[in-house]
Amino acid sequence: MAKSLLIISRQAPWSGPSAREALDIALAGGAFDLPLGMLFLDDGVFQLAPNQQPALLQQKNLAANLQALPMFGVEDLFVAASSLAERGLDPDGLGLPVQVLDDAGLTALIDRFDQVVTL
Known part of the structure; x- marks a missing residue:
């Protein structure tokens, strides 16, 4: 049986590559049916904010990756109340x-x- 994995994403979506890397790990793990969950903590909660405009910072939008999580079997999504x-x-x-x-x-x-895993 595969070991379960919790990915903790602590970085804002546009502060560096960590937010994208956390999503990539989650999507890859989900594609291989790895039992996993994702926790948004600290500035990582900003990834969940709607109506972001990454083009203003010349960045790619993470919204499509976030929306794909359930399609890849990553349905255990958590957020810290205190961070929100x-x-x-x-x-x-x-x-x-x-x-x-x-x-x-x-x-x-x-x-x-x-x-x-914390990113």
Whole structure:
């Protein structure tokens, strides 16, 4: 049986390659039916903000990759409630359906997976 993997994405979508790399890992793992989940933490929650305009920064849009996650079997998407609150984001206005977790929920989530990768 394959080990489960939690990918923690902590970087804003346009602050460097980490956000794209986290999504690439998730999509590749999903394509091979690896049991995995994805947690958006800290500035990583900005990846879920709707109506982004990456062209203004001469960047590629990550929205298509995010929308593809469920199609690749990556349906366990989580976000830290404290990260949303600190950045003024409304959980109901995010670009993807995610499970909002408090600190205790985050600890339980991390303990649930065999391996954790943070980008």
